[in-house]
Amino acid sequence: MRDVKYDRDAAVSYAHTWAYSRNPRYTDFTNMGGDCTNFVSQCLFAGSGIMNYTPTFGWYYRNIRDRAPAWTGVHELYSFLISNKGVGPAAVGIDISKIEPGDIVQLSFDGSLFKHTALVVALTNSPPAPSDVLLAAHDFDCDYRPLDTYIYERARFLHITHVRKW
Numbered sequence: 001m002r003d004v005k006y007d008r009d010a011a012v013s014y015a016h017t018w019a020y021s022r023n024p025r026y027t028d029f030t031n032m033g034g035d036c037t038n039f040v041s042q043c044l045f046a047g048s049g050i051m052n053y054t055p056t057f058g059w060y061y062r063n064i065r066d067r068a069p070a071w072t073g074v075h076e077l078y079s080f081l082i083s084n085k086g087v088g089p090a091a092v093g094i095d096i097s098k099i100e101p102g103d104i105v106q107l108s109f110d111g112s113l114f115k116h117t118a119l120v121v122a123l124t125n126s127p128p129a130p131s132d133v134l135l136a137a138h139d140f141d142c143d144y145r146p147l148d149t150y151i152y153e154r155a156r157f158l159h160i161t162h163v164r165k166w
Helices: 008-018 036-048 074-083
Strands: 002-004 061-063 088-094 104-108 114-123 133-137 142-146 154-165
Touching: 008 036, 008 114, 008 133, 036 061, 036 074, 036 088, 036 114, 036 133, 036 154, 074 088, 074 104, 074 114, 074 154, 114 142
Parallel strands: none
Antiparallel strands: 002 154, 088 154, 104 114, 104 154, 114 133, 133 142
């Protein structure tokens, strides 16, 4: 296996293209618990070009019945990215000051469970404050939405470090 650079521009471009609509190649999970993590997984795939087909603990989507929990689950995506030693994207938890376009923000609205995933599409200042982090997301479909317009208790920031390929 070899590590390659994550294509942040491709991930962000995909987010802009599909922020207000749904790519017909993927199931829309809006009415099945939410589409936010599915959308971000699609963005990550656009920037990585590879899925991890490890049963149960991988990160992949073939169809609604054949997908990894990490493709659509907020906690499962976090766990996959933080612990991934196989193929696909990998991430580390970071402080907001180190966030970049193409990275991920996950929100907890109650201070306990993280229930929303969004993709960073732009920053308006460096180092950024929440008002400077602009997001694309599904469920509350948006593009260039400032992080500080969400009402949340906690945020965690995931920096995509690399993509591992065969």
